Amino acid sequence: MNFHVLTLFPEMIEQGLSESITGRALKQNIISLDTVNIRDFANNKHNKVDDYTYGGGAGMLMQAEPVYGAIKSVTDKIKHPCRVIYVTPQGKRFDQHMAMDFAGNEDLVFLCGHYEGIDERVLEETVTDYVSIGDYVLTGGELAAMVMIDAISRLVPGVLHNDISAETESFHGKLLEYPQYSRPFSWHGKEVPAVLMSGNQKQIDAWRLEQSIMRTRQRRPDLYDEYQKLSKCREFLLDNNKLLHIDMIELINRGRAEIIYGEDDEYLLRDINTGIGFHTKPEGAIAFAFDIEDNMKPACIILHQTKYIKQLEEAGYNNNAVCKQAVWTRREKMPARGLYKTDAGITEDGYTIKLLCRDDFEAAAKLYKGFDGDGYLYDRIMDGAVYGAFDIERLIGVIGLHEEGSIGMLSVDPEYRRKKLAMALETYIFNLAIEKGQIPYGQVIIGNEASMALQKKLGLYFSKTDIVWMENKKISVEK
Known part of the structure; x- marks a missing residue:
């Protein structure tokens, strides 16, 4: 991921981000930092970039032309549309959701x-x-930019060296982080809680959740209220056709859900990372969630009851795909089918499974042609969500995690089929999800009999009811 900062004090940015975790990520080229001095684009010998304001008033104002020149120097070099973020007290309040949104971009300009x-x-x-x-005024935007870059960069795969870390800290799932302890065991008469010394991970996890809930209720009642609403929604989904609603349940479990509408056993959730909507209303003939204001409507909605297709079509949505949810319902890992050793990612034929990077994109696009035209596959690779099987250096198969959370994108080179490679790839990525405490699931398009057969052979269970992807291209374009 590339950060570009337009500033009057480039040294301040460079020095502030050169240490600790961001500094290490910069040295390892996981992220990059490009600082641009706005003064270099002034058209006068003193590199003056400010002037008096029209209409009078105290203070000086930065002029348009040097700022424009600095921005153009960056955007022309990037050569693709990118987000230009103006750091200002008048802006929208920065939070973890926004950090996740920004982290999905290849380039950010501050x-x-x-x-x-x-x-x-x-x-x-x-x-x-x-x-x-925050609602206060600083002498300049540099400190604020560094705060945001720090929060965003730690969500980039590889920066923390631990994929779970970014998911278990404050604000994940609307809860603040639980209290933590280190050596010595006893300090100033206070001892580490006994449960943390027990070695029983199940009890430790339960204690940490309890502490997170308690701390959130005491310190952030606003967050606690949102947590309670999501918990109520999750309980409802678990009690009403769990296999059908596994995508919504996992969205909540992974801390990515917000409730757009939630009344009378009807829920419309939105993925805070992608903006994709998830709707369910098991009982009743009329769904009210579709009557929400236009600016709240997701461009894409996963519909969990087909009887509401007509209502969505009347609201401007089109039927894009009909699928079955395929779910691995056991808590333990899948058996190592097609693999000598699941954790190592070595197949029976000696092929290696590993995470793909930017350099693998062209080879992956030749294998997986489902979304390569709109940059989707490239984005998923850059997000650290696609894995590949290699015969020495040749990419022979791919599988990945879709943006809304399902496992898919499975494709194998025709020369390497009937070698259990698809089974090995799916086993590998499903077990990675289980290691993270997730319930792995996929969405199989109706009519894809080969995929249906593979999922059954692996031991997955299918939802009896279909889910339908509905898309409103007008909203996609406008937003």
Whole structure:
């Protein structure tokens, strides 16, 4: 991931991000940092970038032209649409959800203002996001930009060296992080809670959840209220056709769900990472969630009751795909079918399974042609969500985690089929999900008999009811 910062003080940004976790990620080229001095684009010998404001008033204003030149120098180099973030007290409040959203971009451009701000005209022409880190005023945008870069970069795969870390900390699933302890066991007369010394991971996890709930209720009642609503929704889904609703249940479990509508056993959830909607209403003839304001409607909705297709079509949505949920319902890992050793990712024929990177994209696109035209596969690879099987250096099979959470994207080179390679790939990625405490599931398009047969052979269970992907292209374009 590449961060570009437009500032009057590039050294401040470089020094502030050169240490600790971000510094290590920069040295390992997991993320990159490009600082641009706005003064370099001033058209006067003193590199002056500010002037008095029209209409009078205290303070100076950064001029449009040097800011525009600095932004163009970056965006022209990137050569693809990117988000330009203006750090300002007038912006939308930065939070973990926004950090997750920004982390899905390959390039982010931060514009740091000073004095009384920046000429409005250049902001209107170039800025895509106005963001604030809080309701107070700083002397410049550099500190705020560094705060956001730190929060975003730690969500980039590989930065923390632990995929679980970013998912178990404060604000994940609407809960604050539980209290933590280190040596010595006794300090100032206070001892580490006995449960943490027990070695019983189940009891430790239960204690940590209890502490997270208690701490959130005491310190952030607003978050606790949201947590309670999501918990109620989760209980409802578990009690009403768990296999059908596994995608919604896992969305909540993974801390990615927000409730757009939730009344009378009807729920419309939204994935805070992707914006995809999930709707269910097991009973009743009329669904009210579709009557929400247009600015709340997701561009894509996964419908869990086909009887509401007509209502969605009347709201401007089209039927995109009909699927069955396929779920691994056991708590233990899948048996190592097609693999000598699941954890090592070595197949019976000696092929190696590993995470794909940018350099693997072209080979992967030749195998998996489902979404390669719109950049979807490339984005998933850059998000660290696609794995491949290699015969020495040749990519012969791919599988990945779709953006909404399901496992799929499975494709094998025709020359290597009937060698249990598809089975090995699926076993490998399902077991990775289980290691993270997730319930692995996939969505199989009706009519894909080969995939249906593979899932049954692996021991997955299918939902009896279909789910339907509905898409509103008008919303996609406008938003």
